[in-house]
Amino acid sequence: SETRNFDGTVVVIFQPAEEGGGGGKEMCDDGMMARWGIQEVYGMHNWPGLPTGSFAIREGSFFAATDLFEVTITGRGGHGAKPQETIDPTVTAAQVITMLQTIASRNVDPVENIVVSVTSIESSSKAFNVIPQSVHLKGTVRTLSNAVHDLAESRFKAICEQASAAMGCMADVQYQRNYPVMVNHPEQTAFAAEVAKAVSGDCDDAPLVMGGEDFAFMLEERPGAYILVGNGDGASVHHPEYNFNDEAIPAGCSWLAEVVERRLPAAG
Template identity: 50%
Template sequence: MTSPDALEAIAKEAADWRRQIHQQPELLFDLPKTAALVAEKLRAFGCDEVATGIAKSGVVGVIRGRLGAGRTVALRADMDALPMSEQTNLPYASKVPNMMHACGHDGHTAMMLATAKHLAATRDFAGTVVLIFQPAEEGGAGGRVMIEEGMLERFGIDEVYGMHNEPGRPVGSFATKPGPMMAAGDRFMITLNGRGGHAASPHETRDSVLACAHLVTAAQSIASRNTDPFDPVVVSLTHIAAGSPEALNVIPASVTLGGTIRTINPKTREDVEQRFRDIVANTARLFEVEAELDWRPGYPVTVNDPAMTQAAIAAASTVAGEANVDGNCAATMGAEDFSYMLEKRPGAIVWIGNGDSAGLHHPAYDFNDDAIIHGLRYWTTLVGQRLGSAA
């Protein structure tokens, strides 16, 4: 049994790693500094194997237990940041313009490094732990690329677990649920091409702006009138571009608009896509403009395996106490590319409380270092319970 003081010391050290990563955010698959730091730490900890260059910048560490053969359990952390400017004024704020760790992947990586240090030093389990440090979670499907490059088979992974911080949930608490945990997230871009002209003579144009306005309104009818209200669907139009503020007397010839659609049910996902396509085509026909739809399929629904979810709840309850674990939390309409791993192997993802912080993807967000010790205890307890030892 590892002493609490020893874990606290590792967690404190991990906070320094986290802040170092935070100052040098990197995007998608281009993570040379972050990946190098992770690989260096894993080798220094004494991992049995450290593999680099998976999905370009992904890193995998392997630690074998000293208690004999057993299952291979994988733990996953994401490493990439977001293309946005930080507004925290923290002493360790991002040093890279227009890049910041606004989703807490720096914290996820630090907690996993802390776990690696502890497990490599103790090895009080039977079987193997595979530590996955993944690139490109933020829109690049790095998890899918790692799978396509054979990671699951290469390391003989039997089960896989993930963790994500949740602002607003108290530090030291956890949440998860069996079944659908996070939504599928598809994106789209539309170009409406009409005939521009003078704003004083709209009858001589084919007004793409008017068509756009109707399209935005009609798209909202998908969730309000075409789907079961107990079957979650979100349609969000988030981008519109047309014309020029310097030429307000000109009806532009074209408009571009885009957004995202979130669903939980796979059949609903198919139906909503078709309904959206019909609305785009018919709205364009109604206003005599041409529509070009670029449909961009996104991450699938993140589905927790029921048995593995109970394992995650058991570990979290051991660490935090049952009162601080919500084992049937509401699903979120956010999307996660951990979903690809859960399609291939049984596992589960949990939320870990980040306290009263700004929300994810907000310029004032910062991962709460006080959560590191709780994440470390969760990971080590989960390994102990799944592979036959105590943390």
């Protein structure tokens, strides 16, 4: 806005609930794109490990689809000294957890990308000598294509339900599709990289990221691109010792300004 060296309208999106809250989807569902006449969208993420002020981007699938799951496996509890009188959900849960890894190793093409992580295991018993009535699992599934996304959900549910049934237990599976795959559009990605090179002299090819990003919802509605700006060496994002590097601000702001001035050039 300092130079006004552009002709058109720039919409600055102040999005709530970015981490886990799905604010991007809520804004899209609320009609943001049509309401403000948005034709393209561009976003940026600070990225530790990249040299300060440098850039990296990739065309196509970039950040993973992030699914969440909760599974309750119910059997018949009892005394730990009399397992024959129980239907042990703990042993069943162990089987399920192991079998879920076959989605990646046996169901998905080895050249594709998928992560299946069980991150929490809790039982209804806290005693040393009681086999619990139920075991509760939580975790996440990450994929980078719609086909693998569909396959992963289908196999996940089948494994949980059928493996539990084989052991005499019941499985209640809650599988939530959270963020979709974030896909950078070809033309806008090439443009974003060109601008990055003008600002910093270079733009690296970014690796695939198995983390999620709800900017994906905006890229489903409008063409655009998402780029990484380097934070230098230091702790990764979501780490308690992460520290934003203020020296990355000039490069990031220059990139945003240059995107506007090149995409909406001043008349005459």
